[in-house]
Amino acid sequence: MLVFSFHHGLQAQVRSGYVDLTYAAERSVNAVTYIKTEFVQKNSLWDDFFSGSFWEEFFGSAPSMYPLQAAGSGVIVSPDGYILTNNHVVEDAVKVTITLYDKREYPGTVVGTDPKSDLALIKIEETNLPYLEFANSDSVRLGEWVLAVGNPLSLHTTVTAGIISAKARQLSSYRGKNSEESYLQTDAAINPGNSGGALVNTQGKLVGINSAIASGDGYFTGYSFAIPSNIAKKVYMDLKQYGKMQKAYLGLSMIEINAEVAKEYNLSEVKGIYVADVDEKGAAMQNGLQEGDVILSIEQHPVNSFAEVLGVLNTKSPGEIVSVTYMRDGEKKTRKITLLNENGTTDVITK
Incomplete structure (x- = not known):
């Protein structure tokens, strides 16, 4: 049996007593990308301590830089190739590679970053791309169903479901610093690799950019956090136009x-x-x-x-x-x- 429930002008499908999330999942997976970054790591203090010692007589000098790789997710927010992700996904990257849902690969250019909101904007040269529309995150309600879409633990294009658990969350207690953010909290499973991926509503519209988990070991324990879409949209527009977030203060x-x-x-x-x-x-x-x-x-x-x-x-x-x-x-x-x-x-x- 298929029935429709209407709430605040939004239509959600319900089949046999449960919410049908297939439309949102199928719509969003095409607009979420896999991001691979390369960066260099300087020698550790251990290497610096032993440089110039007798160890080099036997093993030679260690390289001063180590090439490293990392991975995350991104959300296509325009048909001409603009992609939102987390700043921590691309921070200090010397090379960014974007892989689309259909396996096409592109070099990515970092247009701008905003560390305070933990957002970054990437551009690839392509047109007619599938993309996600921004929802109004102010209208998101507690208990509303959402999907987290990303690439956790190298499992490409994974969709998990949950509800909005809280709004306007700060993470200063987890990050050990004064928080500049106002997060949506969800119980949709998010793990390493999900960073920068999409949090979407049952209409397949973007309500947040997945950013963090509250965990002692870096893996999902029931609490995940996303940057609200209204903030993400503001950062996107600013980075696209100015290359820098135009942040407003009350003073x-x-x-x-x-x-x-x-x-x-x-x-x-x-x-x-x-x-x-x-x-x-x-x-x-x-x-x-x-x-x-x-x-x-x-x-x-x-x-x-x-x-x-x-x-x-x-x-x-x-x-x-x-x-x-x-x-x-x-x-x-x-x-x-x-x-x-x-x-x-x-x-x-x-x-």
Whole structure:
């Protein structure tokens, strides 16, 4: 039996009580590529220590560079050969080779990279390629079915299924640094080689670029993360046009509000983001935000975490105007703020 369920204008097929994912799988596998990279590794400290010693009399000098290879996945996002992947897939690569679903191979040119979002754009010289359309990742809901498509563990063109487990996730606890990302979390299996591959919805549209797993040994343990498509689309457009991400900033330091913070700063609700400091040359101060304000929403998106703030800002460009709603002295206010770049201007930053 075949029935159709409609939700928010999206059509999903359900056969005999389960969601039919065949359309999404068949549509997406053609637009996901295998990426092989080559790079060079300098001698280790061990090699440096023994260079010039009597070992060289017997074995000769070790080469100063070692050729190495790595692999990942990519997503074709335009018919003329633009491919999105993770920055860590192509970082420091001296050669990039793209293999399509039909086994055709092409040399790839890295157009630009954005380490902060862990995204990179590659170009191959070809036309009329199958590609994936960007979905609106803001519309993705918890529990929604998704497919992860990539090349894990050298198993080319593998499709796994799962649901959206969480939105606006940060990985600072896993990466040991301040996170600049706002991830979608899924339980679709992702392993080494999936990096840069596609996370698609039941319509076969791109909702994210698979990027990371939470694991002690580097293999799937039930938690995977993808860069939302709205952020990926912004990075794609910027790298294509400018070769560099045009990142927008509010110019302030924030504190996530919990019960302890609310008590310390005498806040009436455990809600929003507390403004701890404002940059004198930043967008926030220039447009009237002050230390002690509590930001409730940006562009009508409620914000209660750094990741939720970044999830909005990382889709914006310097010069864009955003609506910020905040509390000050018990009164709710809204201001229009013109976002600035890292230099405090709206100028385009090039390579």
